[in-house]
Amino acid sequence: MSQQKKNITRSLRALRQLPLEISFEQVEQWLQQQTTFELESPSWWMRLWLKWGRSKEDKN
């Protein structure tokens, strides 16, 4: 194998062995925060819908 091929092979191997920038646990935690955020902070349309639902109940 030529020197150049060896260098490229070596660099590719080094790239493959770099530590990951983000772990699976970090992804899991981030996704959990996304879900919590959505559950605790209803979007504007949901607030509007809830408001409409409450005012209908008051009328009845």
Added chain:
Amino acid sequence: MKTQTHAEFLKWYETIHEPFVRYCSSRAYGLIETEDLVQETILATLKGFSRIQHKEKLLGFMIGVVNNLIKNKLRRKKFRGQWDEVLLEKLESRAPSPEVALDIHYLLKAMEQLPARQKEALILFEVSGFSLREVAEIQESSVAAVKTRLHRSRQKLRTLLTDEGSTSTSVSARLAAYASILL
């Protein structure tokens, strides 16, 4: 309902996390933070997750999303390219030595110049660690076609990474880059 979808997604995603992040890391280099690319891809995937009939093909689906996100960012030019010194500093913190970091830096810069399918095949095979058959499945190609892409991508890399190739890999540029790490 959403938590159920997320839980199911994570069950399938856990097995592909490492090769997927390695793919994102190579594609994102110099364009976007890897973490941002991973998160944007997951959010886009979750939107269409229930429509993916064969969940075992999740990785192929997500790689398609990554490719489209990168393409869109390049088209809209809504990214801030990072200076080589900043990129090298980040790589150095993860690599075993500054010399290895520099080699990887030039390799990733050269890989950016490969045609899309060759780049994808090379990253999936050499960086993410998939077999030829697995790469062929992800790329929806034959094994022979993948072998050709890999062969051509390596040939192209040899051209790009010689001193006579791109000016960004000239000897003086390498010396300047070494100096910026060491000083």
